[in-house]
Amino acid sequence: MALNALAKVREELLTKTNKLDRLEAEKSEAVQALQxxxxxxxxxxxKLREQLASVEQxxxxxxxxxSVLHDQIQSFSSQLALQQSLTEDSGNISLNRSLNTSLSEEEMKSTEQLVSVIKYLRKEKDIAYGKFEVIRTENLRLKTQLENAEKQLRTAQDSLKAEAEVxxxxxxxxxxxAELLRK
Known part of the structure; x- marks a missing residue:
């Protein structure tokens, strides 16, 4: 009878030890996966912070x-107004016509160039802002994933601790x- 009880206790001890070893291995795997x-x-x-800094820059x-383009447009407009005022003040109509023609051609070229540069800059700004938003969203998603993984690890550790105590x-x-049975 005592031998049966001792064998049963040993078997129970072996089962509990195996279970403890398995739980320790699971804990080790969970910690490694978390790391x-x-x-x-x-x-x-x-990497996202680097991209974010790049996009912000x-x-x-x-x-x-x-801002520089706006300043140039304003300066150009002021020069144009000054030129028109000077040509109006001079009495020479033929000079006015030739100046107006050359000024109009230059004005058109400059205006077209400024408009194309402004369109390009707006497009680049929109692209940069879009990238910024994507990076910020990805950062939030990753933080949430990390918090969930840490929560799962804490739960697993608490479960392992409780099981180890049992x-x-x-x-x-x-x-x-077993000691009592031996006596």
Whole structure:
């Protein structure tokens, strides 16, 4: 009878030890997976931060270029108004016509160039802003994934800890029982 009880206790001890080993292995795998996930997330976050900084710098550059263009347009308009006022003041009609013709041709070329540059800058600004939004959204998604992974790890660790306590208690009880049977 005592031998049967001892064998039963040993079998129970072996089962609990195996279960504890399995849980320890699962914990180790979960910790390793979390570390890999965290490392990957940190790398992606670093890259996204670099991209974000690049896009923000591009946005600053585009805004700066846009301001310069606005200043040039205003300066050009002022020069044009001054030229028109000077030509109106002079009494020479033929000179006015030739100046108006050459001024109109130059004005058209400059205006077309400015319009094309402004369109290009607006397009680039829209693209840069779009990239910025995509990067920000990806960053938020990755943060959420990391938080979920950390929550799962904490849950697994708590479960493992509780199971280990139960196993330790069971092993201690089995050991005491075996000791009593030996006496």
């Amino acid at each position: 890999i996930g965290r490392s990957n997330w940190e790398e992606r976050e670093r 591009r946005l600053v550059d585009l805004n700066s270029q846009n 196993t330790d208690t069971s092993v201690a009880t089995s050991a005491k029982h």
